[in-house]
Amino acid sequence: MSWEEKVRKVVPYIPGEQPRFSQMIKINTNENPYPPSPMVEEELQVMDSQDFRLYPDNEATELTSALAAYYRVDTENVFVGVGSDDVISQIFLTFFASDKSLLFPDITYSFYEVWAQLYRIPFRKVPLKEDWHMDKEAFRDCGGIIFPNPNAPTGILEAEDFVEQVVTANPDCVVVVDEAYIDFGGKSAIPLTKKYDNLLVVQTFSKSRSMAGMRIGFAVGSSKLISYLKAVKYSINSYTMSLAAIRLGVAAVRDEEYFRETVGRIVATRERVKKELGQLGFVFPDSMTNFIFAKHPGVGGKELYEFLRSRNIFVRHFNVDPLKDHLRITMGTDEQMDQMLDCLRVYLG
Ligand code: PMP
Numbered sequence: 001m002s003w004e005e006k007v008r009k010v011v012p013y014i015p016g017e018q019p020r021f022s023q024m025i026k027i028n029t030n031e032n033p034y035p036p037s038p039m040v041e042e043e044l045q046v047m048d049s050q051d052f053r054l055y056p057d058n059e060a061t062e063l064t065s066a067l068a069a070y071y072r073v074d075t076e077n078v079f080v081g082v083g084s085d086d087v088i089s090q091i092f093l094t095f096f097a098s099d100k101s102l103l104f105p106d107i108t109y110s111f112y113e114v115w116a117q118l119y120r121i122p123f124r125k126v127p128l129k130e131d132w133h134m135d136k137e138a139f140r141d142c143g144g145i146i147f148p149n150p151n152a153p154t155g156i157l158e159a160e161d162f163v164e165q166v167v168t169a170n171p172d173c174v175v176v177v178d179e180a181y182i183d184f185g186g187k188s189a190i191p192l193t194k195k196y197d198n199l200l201v202v203q204t205f206s207k208s209r210s211m212a213g214m215r216i217g218f219a220v221g222s223s224k225l226i227s228y229l230k231a232v233k234y235s236i237n238s239y240t241m242s243l244a245a246i247r248l249g250v251a252a253v254r255d256e257e258y259f260r261e262t263v264g265r266i267v268a269t270r271e272r273v274k275k276e277l278g279q280l281g282f283v284f285p286d287s288m289t290n291f292i293f294a295k296h297p298g299v300g301g302k303e304l305y306e307f308l309r310s311r312n313i314f315v316r317h318f319n320v321d322p323l324k325d326h327l328r329i330t331m332g333t334d335e336q337m338d339q340m341l342d343c344l345r346v347y348l349g
Contacts, residue, residue: 013114016316025339027330028314030181030291032210034262034333037255040211040248047247056243058234063246066253067218071190076223079230080249082240084180084204084217088146089115091200091219094232095174096121100143105134107323109152109178132156132285139166148178150186153318153328155287163189167196174225176200183208183263184270185288190220197222207290208263209252216241216249266290269331276341280348284326295325299348311343 016029035041064078071078081087092115096102099122104112106125116123126138132154139145145166150157167175177189179201190201200221206212219229233240241249252259270287277284277294284294295301301324305317308327316328331337 008118010114010118013111017314019314021312024312024314025332025336026314027332027336027340028316028328029212030207030289030328030330031212032207032262032266032290033331033336034210034265036210036214036248037252037258039251039255039258043247043251047244051243055239056241056246058238060241060246063216063241063249063253064218066250067220070253070256071188071220073190073193073220074223077193077220077226079219079221079226079233080241081217081219081233082245083206083212083215084178084202085111086215086240087202087217087219088112088176088178090229090233090236091146091174091176091202092116092119092121094229095176095200095225096144098143098173100141100173102144102146103139103142104146105151107132107151107154109148109180110318112146128154134158134162136162136165136169139170142170142173144173144176145170146176146178148180149189150181150184150288152181152289153291153293153316153323153326154285155181155289155291155293156285157186157288160187163199164192164196167192167199171198174198174200176202179203180207181289181291183259184267184290193221197224200225205249205252209259210262211248211252214245214248216245266331269334269337272334273329273331273337273341277344280341280344291328291330293326293328295327296348301325301327304344304347307347308340308343313340313343315340 060080063080064075067078068075101122101124102116103124103126106127129135133156134147163177175198179188182188193199193201200219202219205216273292282294282296284292301317304327305315308315
């Protein structure tokens with residue numbers, strides 16, 4: 001057997017491109033257009049490089065405590081990782097170890113399928129309903145469940161009792177709700193984790209807290225779930241969270257006022273952009289996230305994507321059925337959105 005036959009071969013997840021032009025409008029990877037809280041900047045100023053000599057606290061206690069206080073749970077209910085991608089990857093490894101299929105929606109965050117393949121977890125994609133809502137009845141008889149709420153890239157938020165109905169119908173497996181976009185219009189399922197010991201809720205600092213570059217994500221769940229997750233994490237890498245991520249993350253969590261203000265601005269922009277895109281003839285689900293997944297009946301997605309790109313405006317285009325007629329447009333500042341809308345107006349005549 002050659003060495004190459006012994007390689008674990010995977011088809012990796014392809015993240016959105018990260019172009020670095022000075023004069024560009026980057027609205028392709030759902031980052032936040034506003035800077036992190038001024039409290040993060042202040043913390044950065046007082047950080048001492050001497051502190052980097054030592055390993056950080058492997059429990060990231062300051063950060064888990066700040067999150068526990070914010071979400072009114074105990075520290076033992078919080079797990080932190082290097083972005084929610086790291087957290088979810090470890091969740092896959094920890095909880096989906098049976099030979100029954102893991103379920104996730106057929107249109108969703110495409111990383112789920114990559115992890116399932118990487119860890120050799122059997123999986124089944126659950127078809128969305130015609131209106132692109134998730135079908136709670138279809139999440140049955142499985143080895144585990146994961147879905148984003150709101151879903152991505154559709155932007156659709158499910159009804160308030162959806163999560164609880166899926167959890168109560170599946171007491172024998174772990175149900176994971178990926179709430180990467182929940183702060184832009186939904187109500188978190190975190191309070192339900194006190195009632196159901198098989199429910200895990202995952203969130204990130206990358207979107208609503210403007211800190212994609214710091215790589216901070218977390219999960220909230222029963223102490224039993226969290227301790228299983230920690231056992232796997234400590235079997236791979238004890239020190240996932242850098243000292244900088246821990247300290248700056250704490251500063252971000254403490255500034256609730258700034259968080260609410262910037263999220264409010266993004267939501268206001270989104271609602272205005274919905275109106276303007278509608279006037280230009282675009283159709284889209286009613287997004288409750290910081291992006292809009294829109295298509296134009298008259299022009300293909302790839303054509304629009306390429307046109308905007310030629311104007312240094314980067315949006316996300318997924319060149320696969322049934323998404324390829326759509327553009328996923330992240331909400332930037334009002335000024336950036338106006339420039340994008342002006343370009344579209346000219347192009348569509
Ligand atoms: N879940 C969903 C649904 C996402 O869209 C993203 C962003 N690509 C993530 C998780 C991961 O975000 P991060 O690793 O930056 O926390």
